Amino acid sequence: MRIAVKVGTSTLAHSTGHLNIRHVEELCKVLSDLKNAGNEIILVSSGAIGMGVGKLSLGTRPSDMPTKQAAAAVGQCELMYTYDKLFSEYNHTVAQLLVTAPDIEDTCRGENFRNTVQRLIELGALPVINENDTVATEEISVGDNDTLSALVAQSCKADLLVLLSDIDGLYTADPHTDKNAVLIEEVREITPEILSLAGGKGSELGTGGMATKLHAAQICLQSDIDMIIANGSSPAILYDILDGKAVGTRFIGRKN
Numbered sequence: 001m002r003i004a005v006k007v008g009t010s011t012l013a014h015s016t017g018h019l020n021i022r023h024v025e026e027l028c029k030v031l032s033d034l035k036n037a038g039n040e041i042i043l044v045s046s047g048a049i050g051m052g053v054g055k056l057s058l059g060t061r062p063s064d065m066p067t068k069q070a071a072a073a074v075g076q077c078e079l080m081y082t083y084d085k086l087f088s089e090y091n092h093t094v095a096q097l098l099v100t101a102p103d104i105e106d107t108c109r110g111e112n113f114r115n116t117v118q119r120l121i122e123l124g125a126l127p128v129i130n131e132n133d134t135v136a137t138e139e140i141s142v143g144d145n146d147t148l149s150a151l152v153a154q155s156c157k158a159d160l161l162v163l164l165s166d167i168d169g170l171y172t173a174d175p176h177t178d179k180n181a182v183l184i185e186e187v188r189e190i191t192p193e194i195l196s197l198a199g200g201k202g203s204e205l206g207t208g209g210m211a212t213k214l215h216a217a218q219i220c221l222q223s224d225i226d227m228i229i230a231n232g233s234s235p236a237i238l239y240d241i242l243d244g245k246a247v248g249t250r251f252i253g254r255k256n
Contacts, residue, residue: 001242002040002121004158005031006149010166011232012047012079017054017061019078025086027164027235031126032090034238040121042156043128044149045083051075072133083128095125098132104151117156150216154223159254161220162241163213164232169249170197170210188252190218217251227251 007027014020035041049068052075053061062068080096087094097116103109120127129152131145146163153161173181187194198211213229220227230237230248240247 001159002042002157003034003242004042004044004149004153004156004161005164005238006044006145006161007046007164007232008145008166009046009050011164011235012045013050013054017050017052017058019051019054019082023233023235024082027232028083028086029090030235030238032087032092034242035092035126036090039242041126042117042121042152042158043083043126044145044152045079045128045130046145047079048072048075048130048133051078069134076130076133079130080128087126093125094128095120097127097129099129099148100132100135101148101151103132104148104155110155114155117152146212146216147219150219150225150227153225153227154219158225160241161216161225161227162238163216163227163229164235164237165213165229166231166233167210167229168231169229170194170214172197184249185246186250186252187217190214190221190251221251221253223253225253227253 011023011027012020031041031043049061049072052071052073053059055074055078056071058067058071062071076098080094083094097113099113104113117127117129129148131148149161149163152158167175168183170184170187171181172184175181175183184197195211195214198209198214217227228241228248228250230241237247
C-alpha cells in the first residue's frame with residue numbers, strides 16, 4: 001500500500017514545545033518497519049513551530065506572525081535533524097519537501113511535486129513533507145496541515161491517509177466535556193450533521209482541530225481514498241490499522 005501518515009504537533013512535542021522523545025522514536029520505528037514490509041510511506045509532519053518554541057525557549061506559542069515564522073524556521077531544522085537521525089538507525093533515508101497547498105494545486109508545480117515524490121519512493125527514500133511556514137501565513141492561521149496531507153494523498157494517489165492526532169477519532173460530542181460522547185467508527189459521507197460535530201482547535205502548540213480533519217476527509221472521499229483519524233499517543237496503532245482492525249474513525253473513500 002501507499003500510505004500517507006500525517007502526524008500532529010501534539011504527537012511530536014510536549015506542551016513545553018520540547019521533543020516527545022518516546023513518541024517520535026516509536027513513530028520512526030513503526031514507519032520503518034512498515035516500509036520494510038513493502039509499503040510506500042509518505043510522512044506529512046507538523047511540529048516545526050512547536051519545536052521552534054522549545055528551541056527558542058519561548059515558553060508558549062507566539063501570537064504574532066513573524067515570530068511564528070521564525071519559530072518554524074528554527075524548528076524545521078530540529079525536526080528534520082531528528083527524523084534523519086532516527087530513520088537512519090533503521091537504514092532509511094529521508095527527504096525534506098516544504099510546500100504550500102497552492103504548490104500542489106498548481107498544474108506545473110503540482111506535477112513537479114508528484115514527480116519528485118514518485119522518484120524519491122522509487123529510490124527508496126521516505127519523503128517528509130511539511131507546510132512551508134516561513135512563506136505561507138494562511139496555513140499557519142488555520143492549521144491546514146490536515147488539508148495539506150489530504151492534498152498530498154490525492155496528488156500522490158495514496159491508498160490511505162492516516163491522521164495521527166491527540167484524539168481517538170470523531171465523536172458524537174466533545175469527549176473532553178461530554179461523558180456521553182460516543183466514538184463514530186465509520187463515516188461514508190460528509191453530511192451537514194457530520195460537519196456540525198467539529199469543535200475548536202486542538203492542542204495549545206498546534207493549530208488544527210476536527211474541522212480541518214473533516215475538510216481533509218472531504219478531499220479524500222472525493223478522490224476515493226480512505227482516511228482514518230486515530231490517536232497518535234501510541235504510533236504502534238498503525239500496525240492495527242494495516243491489519244484491518246477497527247481503529248479510530250475510518251472515512252470510507254474506496255468504492256470497492
